[in-house]
Every structure is written in C-alpha cells, then in structure tokens.
Amino acid sequence: MFNRSRLTVARQRAGLTMKELASRAGIEPRTVTGYEAGEYLPSEDVARKLSRILGFPLAFFMSDDVDIPRAEGVSFRSMSKMTARQRDGAIAAGAIAFMLSDWLDNEFDLPVSDVPDMREDTPQSAAAGLRDFWGLGNRPIKNMVHLLELKGVRVFSLGEDGKEVDAFSVWRGQRPHVFLNSQKSAERSRFDAAHELGHLVLHKHAAPNGLEAEKQANEFAAAFLMPEAPLRAVGRVSGLPRVVELKRMAGVSVAAMTYRLHELGLASKWTYQQLFMELSRRGWRTDEPVPMRREQSQIWKKVLDDLRENGAGVERLSEILSVPESEIVKLLFGLVTVAVPSNPNASITPKRGSLRLVK
Incomplete structure (x- = not known):
C-alpha cells in the first residue's frame, strides 16, 4: 500500500x-x-x-x-540561516539516515550508546566530566568522528548545496545521531561535532532550540576540545605563531583558539583584538593556516570495504533500502570514499558481520 x-x-x-x-x-x-x-x-x-x-x-x-525526526527534538547548529525548505529537507535526510542506521544494527555488531545524560551540569563541568567518563584525560582528541562512533553515536554528513544547514543532532530512542556539513573546513567540522555532542549530553530528549542552548553547546565544545588545564600550563600568549601552534595541537580553527585563550584570560583584550585583526588580514577567518585533513568514518569505511569484498557496494545497498543511491552518497559524503560496485547483482554482507572499532 x-x-x-x-x-x-x-x-x-x-x-x-x-x-x-x-x-x-x-x-x-x-x-x-x-x-x-x-x-x-x-x-x-x-x-x-x-x-x-x-x-x-x-x-x-x-x-x-x-521514522521521521521530530522537528522540536532536532538541534540545528544555526536556525537563523535556514529556510523552512532547507530545514524540512535536512530532517527528511535524517529519516533516510535512520533507515541506514537500522540496516547497520541488523547487519553488524556495533557499540551501544555510551553518551551520558548531563542535563544538571554546566557546559564546562559537563565537558570535563565527559572527558573523565570516557577516560580521555586532558590530551588532544585525535579524531572526533572516530570518538563519537566508538561511543555509539551514528555520524552522517549533510550533502546539501550551501552552508546554511551547519549541523544538527537528534536522539532516536537511546541512539544519538549527528549530522555534519561536509562543505566546512576540517577544523570547523570538528568543532561542530563537539558542539552537537554538547547538545546530546546537555539537552537529552529536551527541546534544544534557542540561543541559550546554542551558547551552552558552544561553551561545551570549546571546553571539550581545548581543556583549560593544558592551556594554563602554556601561560599567556601574545603572538600569532604560538596561537597557530596551539590550534594545531587541539585540532580547532585558529579563530576558535584565539577566542578560547581570551576567554581563559591568557590573551589580553588588546592582544585578542590585534590577533583577530591579523587573522582577517591574512584571510584566516575562513581559510586555515596549515589546514587539517578531513576526518573520516571508521564504521562506514569498514562497512563499504566489507560490501566490496562481497562484490557489492552502495548501489546494492540502494536496492535493498529502495532509496536512491544519491541519497546514500550524500549521507556519507566526506566521511568515506564511496565506490561504485563492480557487480550490482552480488549478494550482500552476511548477517551479523563483525566490525571492530579502535581508539
């Protein structure tokens, strides 16, 4: 019917x-x-x-x-930039991602969610508490996508035209999902991932929209990616070369590191203003000095490798789900290299395949 x-x-x-x-x-x-x-x-x-x-x-x-995500349960990175058409399209992409997520659960043994509810915490204490809960200490996070997947978060890309739909996250039952804009720099995408993680732990199953919630998620992301203790050990910073060095260590944009140093009192107001003037002059407000490589998915790489070993691929997955191949590719774009299958009629991966995620 x-x-x-x-x-x-x-x-x-x-x-x-x-x-x-x-x-x-x-x-x-x-x-x-x-x-x-x-x-x-x-x-x-x-x-x-x-x-x-x-x-x-x-x-x-x-x-x-x-299963279509409820609009009131979705945290969008930036509501003000989006049209209703773009918002509805992104939410509909979430419905297709749910179909892919269900297929993964049926075919593979993957980590259950290990994302705690920290609604009673401040953003800063939640960031520090989650690092302790996950045993991360204060060391830099090498790959945010890998970390989220290891902790049971399903990560997808937004293959939309334009950057108006920054990122969003949503809980579906006990499974958290994060969607990242693949057109942004690797550094900004990492911050978006941490920002959405903030929504997941601070606003679980609550309506996370609004300026205050976005501010809280930003504060969480800054504290999670740039912990206070290691930066205080560095001391006050006055020159741009040192800021660039620190931003490379933390895997964030040079603008985000500049703001964080000022927030912690490690860069004076005058230094902060001079640094941002220099960033603008060099074009580093949009383009990064010494840019990072874009983070990719462990899960989807292993899944597609497994499919290819069986002579199948995205095209066969498209047939199983009755979803256009282009829709699947959009959800994986930037997260993994997608190849066209050599044999569209090949059989799919045997049920309950074994995938192992590593730190």
Whole structure:
C-alpha cells in the first residue's frame, strides 16, 4: 500500500512544497495534501508519476512507515540561516539516515550508546566530566568522528548545496545521531561535532532550540576540545605563531583558539583584538593556516570495504533500502570514499558481520 510518510520524506528531499509537487504531477494541491494525510491513496498511474518526479523508486513508497525526526527534538547548529525548505529537507535526510542506521544494527555488531545524560551540569563541568567518563584525560582528541562512533553515536554528513544547514543532532530512542556539513573546513567540522555532542549530553530528549542552548553547546565544545588545564600550563600568549601552534595541537580553527585563550584570560583584550585583526588580514577567518585533513568514518569505511569484498557496494545497498543511491552518497559524503560496485547483482554482507572499532 502507498505509504504517506514516505511521500512526505521524498517530497521534502526533492525540496518541493505540496503545491509545487501537485503542479508538476498535474493534480490539485488538495489531492497531495490528502495523500500525505492518509485520507486516500493515489492510483497506480499517479503513484508512478510521483515516483518519477521525486526520483525515488516506486518500491520506496510501498514499504512500512519511516521514522521521521521530530522537528522540536532536532538541534540545528544555526536556525537563523535556514529556510523552512532547507530545514524540512535536512530532517527528511535524517529519516533516510535512520533507515541506514537500522540496516547497520541488523547487519553488524556495533557499540551501544555510551553518551551520558548531563542535563544538571554546566557546559564546562559537563565537558570535563565527559572527558573523565570516557577516560580521555586532558590530551588532544585525535579524531572526533572516530570518538563519537566508538561511543555509539551514528555520524552522517549533510550533502546539501550551501552552508546554511551547519549541523544538527537528534536522539532516536537511546541512539544519538549527528549530522555534519561536509562543505566546512576540517577544523570547523570538528568543532561542530563537539558542539552537537554538547547538545546530546546537555539537552537529552529536551527541546534544544534557542540561543541559550546554542551558547551552552558552544561553551561545551570549546571546553571539550581545548581543556583549560593544558592551556594554563602554556601561560599567556601574545603572538600569532604560538596561537597557530596551539590550534594545531587541539585540532580547532585558529579563530576558535584565539577566542578560547581570551576567554581563559591568557590573551589580553588588546592582544585578542590585534590577533583577530591579523587573522582577517591574512584571510584566516575562513581559510586555515596549515589546514587539517578531513576526518573520516571508521564504521562506514569498514562497512563499504566489507560490501566490496562481497562484490557489492552502495548501489546494492540502494536496492535493498529502495532509496536512491544519491541519497546514500550524500549521507556519507566526506566521511568515506564511496565506490561504485563492480557487480550490482552480488549478494550482500552476511548477517551479523563483525566490525571492530579502535581508539
């Protein structure tokens, strides 16, 4: 039977309103509203037409309900920059990511969530407490994506055009999910990952939207990636070369390190202003000196390697989930190298494959 929730997901992924979809399909807008409300079903001919327009196979619309993230439960990195169309498209991408996440759970043994609820803590104490809980001490975090995956967080990319949708996170039951914009620098993407981790621990199952929540997540990210004790051991900083050295050690942007040093009183107000003037002059507010390599996913690399060993790949996964290959690639873009399978008819990985994540 034609599934209304899947029509909503496909329409939002195509970036169309109900009125626009109706116009392209040659039907009344009220008809599309009725389809998505479950009031009535499209004919076979109309269903095929909707499938062609939206770019999703007909089989996608004929399966069970899909779990769509609740808008009020999603923490977006920057709500002010997004249009409603972009927000709905990103949330619909989350629904497809949930399908991929369920497939992973069925096929592989992966870590359960080890992300604690720290709603009673301040951002700074939560950052220090989580480092202790995970046994990280004060040492630099080599790879945020690997760390999140090791602790049971599902990490996906946002393959959207433009940077308006910075990043977002959402809890689905006991499984946390983080979505990162793949068009940002590696350093800023790491900060986004820490920012979303802040939402996950500070605002678990609560409505995390609002300026105060964003401020808390930023404070958490700064304290988590740039712990206070090691920076205080360095002492006061006055020159840009030292700031660049520290930013490379912490894996953050030079602007973020400059702000953190001033926040901790390790750079005077005058020094802070002079440093930012120099950053602007050199173009380092957007481009990084000595940029990092983009972090990639351990889980998806191992999964795709496993698929390729069995002669399959993203194309075969697309067939199993009845989701366009392009949608899967967007969710993995920048997190892993995606290859086209050599044999689309090959069998999938045997159930309960064994994947091992390492620190």
